[in-house]
Amino acid sequence: MxxxxxxxxxxxxxxxxxxxxxxxxxxxxxxxxxxxxxxxxxxxxxxxxxxxxxxxxxxxxxxxxWVPLQSEAERARPVSPRRAAVDHLTAGEDRHRMRLPVEVRPISAGLPGAAAGAVAMAVVACTYGLVVEGSLWLPINLLAGIVLPSVDQASPEQLRSFHGLAFGLACGAHVLLSVSVGLVYATTLPMLPSRPLLWGGIAAPLLWTGVAWSVMGLVNPALEQYVSWPWFVASQIAFGLAAGWAILRVAPVATSQSLSLAERAGIEAGR
Amino acid sequence: MASIPLADTEPRRRFRSDVLHDWVTTVDHKKLGILYIASGIVFFVIGGLEATAMRIQLAVPENDFVSPEVFNRLFTMHGTTMVFLVGMPIITGFGNYLIPLMIGARDMAFPRLNAWGFWMFLFGGLLLYFSYLGSTGLYGAGSAPDVGWFAYTPLAGKAFSRGNATDYWILGIVVSGFGSLSGAVNMIATALTMRCEGMSLGRMPLFVWMMVIVSFMILVALPPLTAAQVMLLFDRFLGAHFFDTQAGGDAVLWQHFFWFFGHPEVYILMIPGFAYASEIIPVFSRKVIFGYSVMVGATVAIGFVSLSVWAHHMFAVGMGRGLNIWFATATMIVGIPTGMKLFNWLATMYGGRIRFRVPMLFCTAFLAQFLVAGLTGIMLAAVPFDWQVTDSYFVVAHFHFVLIGGLVCTIFGAIYYWFPKMSGRMLDERLGRWHFWLFVIGFNVTFLTMHGQGLLGMPRRIYTYPADRGWEIWNLVTSLGVVLQIAGVLFFVYAVIKALRSGEPAGDDPWDAWTLEWSTSSPPPDYNFDEAPVVRSRRPLWDLKHPDDPDWKYE
Missing domain, CATH: 4.10.860 (DNA Excision Repair, Uvrb; Chain A)
Incomplete structure (x- = not known):
């Protein structure tokens, strides 16, 4: 002033x-x-x-x-320094349950994770098709049902035969979903408690299976009709374990979490 | 420079007419801000009474407390009043009052335009309500508009809305809309050109940032509504056919025009609520706001994305899959920056020494209630779900959670927070707590149960209902909640009257806050600051109070 x-x-x-x-x-x-x-x-x-x-x-x-100034008695008091000390939050102090990852896998690690998970899931699904249903194409056609409404009306014979469009759409959907899940996996990995493979490889697929079970009738009625839930769970776990394994193989990078609060505040302010 | 001598050296008695003259001819941003807020509160009471009449009508099945015609007018005037005559003036009023004070300026950039904007708003509102006396409805008697607050065509066309009640609706909103546009221009000009020394954009209080963004949104969203209303006037007065489907016009065009305004309008109303929370929560958590830059970025993102979501109000119209997917996706995306804000407010509170005074109580309730509003908003963004509950009480519950659970709660918080600055008197804390608990409990009793009615299939705007639908208990509970809300508002009114008469003096800075408005006296003098302030950080008063540990060291 x-x-x-x-x-x-x-x-x-x-x-x-x-x-x-x-x-x-x-x-x-x-x-x-x-x-x-x-x-x-x-x-x-x-x-x-x-x-x-x-x-x-x-x-x-x-x-x-012309507005006269207020009298001294009416004017604002000057802002005076406070005696109270200022507390600074520091990482991990009492009442702050902070878990600060000093190093994390880069988010791009989700891509090799997605590739590994996609292959593992496809192997389990195709094994199910060949061994249980007697056709490699059945799980692929069922997956295409996410975007191809006509799959819902297809006969069992049609589902067990090859269809170019369904194959292309299933591959596209599989890649898209795998990349999405892989990136989410890589992003959330640092936040998971110890034994990330356990959480990401088993617990998350089981939760995801629960969600899929509740919405399968809406998203893909054809798949709901033919799905074998034990094999479905196995394919999800295969994805989770393979993706987790691939992500953990990528070298971690340092984060700014290890910097002091002041340094981080400076970085956030653009210095 | 021409000067008019104002103050006599000898004290003289100020008569009521002098006081009235002062207020009517004022161009002072603080008085205009108070006029905006006071007018908005008066209209809030009127709109609340209209809602109360509707809830009495719907409390029990097959009721005839009001006639169907009156019921139609009630829901039309209630919606129009709450959006255009309550939300808009109150947010403009706080912006008017606080922006110059927060940026260290003496007034708004265009003081006379500021006064004009207020009077346009007020005359627009009075014109709308004059329809009760002056308009001619179907039966030749005076009657208010009855076409709903979004006045869909062809219902609002000449063929189905005889008389001139709908014309009053159009003209009232057009007139008050000009006031909103002038206010938006003024706020942008003020914030961009009149900041005090040292206040870069990066040091501007979040309140000012958010009001600037809202002002830009008003400039983009409001003119299309005004244009559509002029087109509708042409249809009704001059025989044009813009919305006349039987003569090559397009009734859906009105819906696009209206909602191109109508959905950004939700954010135009809500972002100022975010602004109040962004000032109140840090002060009462005794911590700096978490993620200042992210808060600004998220608000800008909301501003942009909210301009591309309007047709989610029209999923049931039959726009086709492509458009439905676009608007559903855009609507869900707007949840991302909004969610970031919620997390930032929570992170600000986390680890703070929270003081649950009345402003903070209202902001805390806002966080929880706005979360519910956001979640039901995401549900409604899913087209299949929307098809099931469109035009039902589920939708009514959703937007009341936004506008009451969100906006009104933050407005009450803002009034308790800045009333001491505006009046120099503290609002009574005990009365405020009664107000808070009665209002918040009443609000949730009313509007949580309203979701149930909607899911059970009760359409909005129905005059009454038979007793065999399973809606009876839901409606009764909903209406009982209104009683609690009214009791809460009565406590508020009493607290304001008591504070103005015999409230405890507030002092300059009763909350130990950090932005510039708290560095001047309460109420501030006409010129705001004796000397133009100079700031070095986002919390200039913090720097002065803690010279050993100022913020500018970290920013």
């Missing part, structure tokens, strides 16, 4: 009723549409009165009033 001030007072824009007249005039002008022409005429008069008054307020010079 350094700017010197004039002890006598400060100039401010002077009060005026012109904006009120101008607004009243405009409102009455429009109100005449739903009332009477006379209302619009009165509105036009106020409109002109307000406009002229407003112009005269600002042209040729802005009209201002």
């Amino acid at each position: 350094t700017e010197p001030h004039d002890d006598r007072g400060i100039e401010l824009p002077s009060p005026t009723a012109s904006p009120l007249y101008f607004a009243l005039g405009l409102s009455l002008l429009l109100a005449g549409l739903v009332t009477h022409e006379l209302v619009s005429m009165v509105g036009a008069a106020f409109f002109v009165l307000g406009a002229v008054g407003w112009w005269r307020q600002v042209l040729p010079q802005e009209s201002e009033q």
Whole structure:
């Protein structure tokens, strides 16, 4: 607060009723549409009165009033230093259950994780098709049902035969879902408690299976009709374990979490 | 420079007419801000009474407390009032009052335009309510608009809305809309050009940032509504056919125009609520806001994304799969920056020495209630779910959780927080706590149960219902909640009157806060600051109070 001030007072824009007249005039002008022409005429008069008054307020010079400064007794008290000490939060102190990963796998580690998981899941699913259903194409056609509504109407024979479109769509969906899950896996890995393979490889697939079980009828009715839940769970776990294994093989990188709060605040402020 | 002498050296008695003249001719941003807020509160009471009448009507089946025609007018005027005459003026009022104080300026950039904006809003509201006396409805008697607050065509066209009640609706909103536009221009100009020395954009209080973003949104979203309303006037007065489907017009076009305004409007109303919370929560948590930059970025993101979600109000219209997917996706995406904000407020509270004074209580309730609103919003963004509950009480519950659970609660928090600055008097803490608990409990009793009615299939805007639908107990409980809310608001009104008459003096800085408005007296003088402030961080008062550990060391 350094700017010197004039002890006598400060100039401010002077009060005026012109904006009120101008607004009243405009409102009455429009109100005449739903009332009477006379209302619009009165509105036009106020409109002109307000406009002229407003112009005269600002042209040729802005009209201002001289406002005297408040007395010393009325003025704000100067802001004074506080005696109370300032606490600084530090990582891991009492009441702060912080788990700060000093190093994490880069999010891009999700890509090799996705590739490994996708292969592992496909192997389990195709094994199910060959061994249980007698067709490699059945699980692939069922997966295509996510985006191909006609799969819902297909006969068992059709589901057990090769279809180019279904194959392409199933591959696309498999890659897309695998990459998405792989990236999420790599991102959340540092937040998981100890034994990430246990959480990411087994617990998460079981939870995901529960979600899939509840929404399968909406998302993919055909798959719900043919799904074998033990094999489904096995394919999910295969994905989780393979993806986790691949992600953990990627070299970790340092994070800014290990820096001090001040340094981090500086970084966040763009220094 | 022309000067008008104002103050006589000899004291003179100020008559009521002098006081009235002062307020009517004022161009001072603080008085205009108070006028906006006070007018908004008056309209809030009116809109609340309309809602109460509706809830009495719906409390029991086959009730005839009001007639069907009156019921239609009630829900139309209630919605229009709450959005255009309560939400908009109150957020503009706080912006008006606080932006110059927070950036160390003496007034808004365009003080006279500021006054004009307020009077346009007020006359727009009065014109709308004059319809009760002046308009001619189907039966030749005075009647208010009855086409719903979004006035869908062709219902709002001349063929189905005879008389001129709908014209009053159009003109009232057009007039008050001009006021909102002028306010938006003024806030942007003020914040961008009148900041005090040292206040870079990166040091601007989050409140100011958010009001600037809201102002840009108003400039983008409001003109299309005004344009559509002028087109509707052409249809009704001049025989044009913009929305006349039998003559080549398009009724759905109105829906697009309206919701292109209507959905950003939800965020135009809600982001100021975020702004109040972003100032109150850090002060009462005794911590700096968590993730300042992210909060600004998230608000900008909300501003952009919210301009591309409007047609989620129209999933049931039959727009086609492509558009449905686009608008569903955009709607879900807007949840990301909004969620970031919620996490940042929680992170600000986390580990803080929280003081649960009344402003903080309201902000804490806001966090929980707005989360519920956000979750039901995501549910409604899913097209199949929306098809099942569209135009049901589930939707009514959702947007009341946004606008009451979110906005109104933060407004109450803001009033308790800044009332001492505006009046120089503290609001009574005990009365405030009664207000808080009665209002929040009443709100949840009313609107949590409303989700149930919606899921059971009760359509919105129905006048009454038979006793065999299983809705009776839900409606009764919903209506009983209103009683608690009214009791809470009565405590609030009493607290305000008591504070103005005999409230405890507030002092300059009753909350030990950190932004510039608390460095001047309460209430501030006409010129705001004796000397133009100079700031070095986002919390200039913190720097002065803690010279050994100022914020500018870390920013």
